[in-house]
Every structure is written in structure tokens, then in C-alpha cells.
Amino acid sequence: MGRGQSASKKDVARGGACGAAQRDGDENRLTANARAWRTMLELRSSEGAELEIRRMAIAALRLLQQEAPGFFSDFEIYVADDRREAARIGYHKV
Numbered sequence: 110m111g112r113g114q115s116a117s118k119k120d121v122a123r124g125g126a127c128g129a130a131q132r133d134g135d136e137n138r139l140t141a142n143a144r145a146w147r148t149m150l151e152l153r154s155s156e157g158a159e160l161e162i163r164r165m166a167i168a169a170l171r172l173l174q175q176e177a178p179g180f181f182s183d184f185e186i187y188v189a190d191d192r193r194e195a196a197r198i199g200y201h202k203v
Contacts, residue, residue: 139169143180146173147198150181154196156189167194 141149150173152158154166173181183199 143177147180150184150196151198151201154184154186156191156195158195160193163193163195167196170196 146169150166150170153162154170155163158166167186170181170184170186174184184196185199186194186196189195
């Protein structure tokens with residue numbers, strides 16, 4: 110910040126996130142609506158996604174299928190051509 114400006118919401122959020130990551134014992138939480146999760150999972154769990162991202166997306170998909178099966182049961186986890194897990198969606202737009 111400079112010239113007497115106050116902190117923007119973005120600066121405050123960024124600072125809070127940095128501090129939260131340094132604390133011990135805190136749980137990580139992600140929030141999003143079902144449509145946003147489905148879009149992210151469709152893109153990030155497919156064979157074309159980077160492996161690290163795909164692995165994270167598959168792990169998130171497994172949790173979401175347990176917690177909200179009505180929204181995520183149409184995803185299928187399978188072994189892709191590269192012998193790694195990937196997922197595909199049954200219903201593209203809901």
C-alpha cells in the first residue's frame with residue numbers, strides 16, 4: 110500500500126490466507142456451489158489435465174460423491190490410457 114491508501118478487500122483476504130496457512134491444527138475448507146464443483150471436476154479430472162491436478166480432482170470427487178451423491182453420482186472414475194485414474198461425466202450440463 111502506498112500514499113495513504115487503505116487496504117483493499119483483496120489485500121486483507123490475501124493477508125488472512127497467508128496467516129491461516131501458518132497456524133497449526135487448522136482444517137482446510139473449500140466451498141463452492143454444486144455447479145462450480147461439477148465444472149471444475151469435469152475439466153480437472155479428465156485425461157487432458159495435469160497429473161497433480163487430476164489426482165486432486167479425483168480425491169475431491171470421491172469425497173463429494175460420498176457427501177452429495179445426488180449431485181456427483183454420474184461421474185465415473187476409470188483408469189485412463191496413461192494408467193492413471195481419470196473421471197468422466199455422464200451428464201454434461203445440469
